[in-house]
Amino acid sequence: MDNLVKYYDHNEFSFISMEKLEELEDEYYIEYSTFEDCYINKDTSDYGYCDNDLLTNDTIENGDYIYCEDTEDYQLEENTVHLEDTDETVSIDYDYQRCDECGLIFSRDYDMHHRDDDCYCDDCWEDMEPVIYEYHKYYDGYYPRSLARESPLFMGFELEVDNVRGDCESLASSVLDGDMDDTLHCEEDCTVAFEFISQPCTLEYHKNQHYNDWFFSELDGKCESHDAGTCGLHVHVNKSFFDDRGYDRLKTILFFFKDELFQFSRRQRWDCGYSDFGERIHKNSVTMHKAKNTKHYGHSTWFNENNSSTYEFRLFRGTLKYETFMASLELVHNICMIAMSNTDIITWDLLLDGDYCREYSNSREIYCDSELNLGELEKKENELMQAIKKGLEENAFINLNYVCVGEIVGDKIVFYCLDNKNGELYKRRRDCIDLSEFETFEEYGYYYLCNRKELSNLLGGEF
Structure with missing residues (x-):
């Protein structure tokens, strides 16, 4: 037996002499396996490898070895994993x-x-994954969507529905099944059944979704929006689209055309709990100064500035009519684009460009002959702010029994009264006035006392 070696031929083991093996090696491709401690005839037998060592077919079949796609050899089953998506087996070291x-x-x-x-x-x-997320519990995030060479103005909408006929999740699911681009998701809202919320998209991207083919057609007859009397259509636009001048112009356009926007919105009341328009302002009384500084934040307002990255147009009543929906998006788009333009003379007709906007406005008999001259208002705004700033910088005032000075801080005028403490003069904050409400200093009880320099000389020092 000392001269005999283990030999694997035609998938069977035997023992042969070294002399015989050497003769066979002249005719066959024979390789020694350290793992098997035998010589394997690779021309006549089935075999494999494990970590570069040769395995006989007998060992593979009886030793729980499995072929791995990543290592391209056999591994013990306990050192392998099965991939569900490709139906392949790989080694445990695979990056799965x-x-x-x-x-x-x-x-x-x-x-x-x-x-x-x-x-x-x-x-x-x-x-x-819920079909209808809890309120503000949508985790996937928002990603702006546009077609090539479009403006950086993005609009996202929230369309509320109510009085659903049947199961809410079934309705939401049937709509979202038609959403090939994952543009929409749904969230609960305690005031209505639920709402559809879109990704931020350019106007052209929204139009390219053909919502009437799968969105509004699926909702038809299965729920209400306008007719429910509880629903709104809210449109968000990205704040980053506007510079300071554009923001001032945007607010002025909104306030000047507030009556027309109310008619367009289909709201029934000016003081609607979730879209309060505030008091009517006569067009002749609208100034850029008042418009830009009037800020009533939150969900109760028609124009909500309280969001971190968007302005929210909350004025529109909900709708299940595609034409009305698109007309609303077009109007918001037009207002924003014109606010950021250099156009000085703004008319209602100028705001109605688009495929649906003008026709919708005409159907509701919304007409306005007044023109908004933004160029003139900007000039007056600059003159007024310079006058206020100059008056505060140069003058000291008397308010009741207090000597006061003031300065502009943000969107407010802050007044300080001058106090003497232990022989040292210091300023103590006394009052602040919202710039949006400012008319004259006298209206708030601040009357001219003297020039600041005169007061400084009189008191013996700067203050």
């Missing part, structure tokens, strides 16, 4: 992904879903 819900393993190319640092496969994501 594991679903945190079901524990199944997927290849690195599989598109996992993520939430709170956990990964989910399609099946688990479908089971756990």
